[in-house]
Amino acid sequence: MSSPTLLASLLAGRTSRTEEQQVLALLRMASASALDRILLETDAAELIGSLDDRRFGPANRTAVRDLLVARIGDLSIQARANLAYGLQAGPTSRADAEAIRAVFLSCRGEDLTRLKNAMNMRTDSHDLEGLVYSDVGSPTIRAEILNHIAREAAGVEPGEAKVLCDIDDTVVCALHDRRYPRGTIYPGILALLDALDRGPDDEPFSMGDLTFVTARPGDAFGLIENHTRASLRRAGIAHHSVMTGTVQALFTCDLMAGRKIANIEHYHALFPEYRLLFIGDSGQADIRVGDTLWQRLEHALDIVFIHDVVHTSDAERARLRGERIHLVDTYVGAARIAHERGLIARAGLDRVVQESLSALAEIRWSSVEQERATRALFERDAALG
Structure with missing residues (x-):
């Protein structure tokens, strides 16, 4: 019987x-490759959460956490990520946070990315x-993690951008x-x-x-965020993360x-x-978001696209374009600008055009x-083009 199966x-x-x-004995005796396989094939949250620290008796949860941190050098990048998830998924104590810090500090440069x-x-x-x-x-621990990230990012050049995108009136x-x-x-x-x-x-x-950066509120158990993710996966967007808003933030555009x-x-x-890209819409506060991002993160920002859903005038579009905020009517238009700016390949542009024209035929128009319009x-x- 293999170690993960046992x-x-x-x-x-x-x-x-x-x-x-x-469980502890199995982990202690596991070779480096076997331990890595265990962390790749076992739900780390179940592994850590299934062991208890008893008031009168062994502190087995602490023991398994300390054992895995001590052997972090035996783990692949994905296994280390899974270990961090195992410490994150349940209640996260200060000792857990220190172990999470150890996971981050175990990687440098491109490995940290x-x-x-x-x-x-x-x-x-x-x-x-x-x-x-x-x-x-x-x-304090958060600052130590962020400082390590900042130091190690200096020599890494992924050659691509992270895309930050609104959902309502931007994707759907x-x-x-x-x-x-x-x-x-x-x-x-x-x-696109x-x-x-x-x-x-x-x-x-x-x-x-x-x-996805949405004004939709999050909640303590992640239910709304998980629902958003499930909806996006059904729409065909499998690989993504979601940053949610708050109920209070829905009250005003500001x-x-x-x-x-x-x-x-x-x-x-x-x-x-x-580098960063931001895609939003003209219906609520995203133009304001784009303007503020240019003020605060100009060194990192490549482009801001705004999907125009409220028929913005040509004069206002020209003014915003001067402020490096590009209003577009279609995502074919956005893709053309992205290709001109060297953000997507020609093949990517062609796929946007093809998908757009195909999708138009599937819509049940009102x-x-x-x-026609x-x-x-x-x-x-x-x-x-």
Whole structure:
């Protein structure tokens, strides 16, 4: 029986003291390759959470945490990311936060970038931003992690950007846009996000460089965030993370913008080695977000796209373009600008055009006039190149 299989049998159901000791013995005796395989194939949250620190008796949870941290050099990048998740998923004590810090400090340079990307690729609410800014409760430990990230980012050049994208009226027609039936996934947006993720050569350093920044509120158990992720996966966006808002931030556009900006600044502190792209819409506060980002993060920002859903005048569009905020009617138009700026490959642009024209045929339009007017925008943008 393999080590992961034996471990799974020991962790099944409620774990007794004897079984906890057997788990510890198995981990102590495991070779470096076997231990790495265990951390790759076993749910680390279940592994750590199944062992207890008893008031009168052995502190087995502490023992397994200390053992894994002591042997962190035996673990691959993905296994280290899984270990951090195991410490993050349940209640995270100061000792757990110190162990999480050890995971970060165990990697340098490009390895640290790969570790952060692996941490951020989870399909639930336990992503990198939640780990550093929420689960690590100690400001001192958080600062030590962020300082290490900043130092190690200096020599890393991924050659691609992280994409920060709104959801409502940016990915899906939801609030202010009357050009499409409500609930429509905008033609071309999925192909554009994929092309931006793949970068200018269509050969990405990493996939999953997409994070959704939404005003939708989060909650203590991650239920809303997990629902958002599930909806995005159903729409065809598999690799992404989500940064949510608050109920209070929904009250005014200023509060919505402030929350998004704070989240994006957090994100930049976690990935300072990457350039940033922001995609939003003109319906609420995203123009304000884009303007503030140019003021605060000009050194890191490549471009701001705003999906125009409220028929902004040509004069206002020209003014905003002078402030490096590009309003677009279609994602074909956005893709053309992105290609001109060297942000996506020609093949990526072609995929956006093809997906957009195909998607238009699948929409159940509310009226002939709605379809005619929207198709005209795509035909105009498609004909430009």
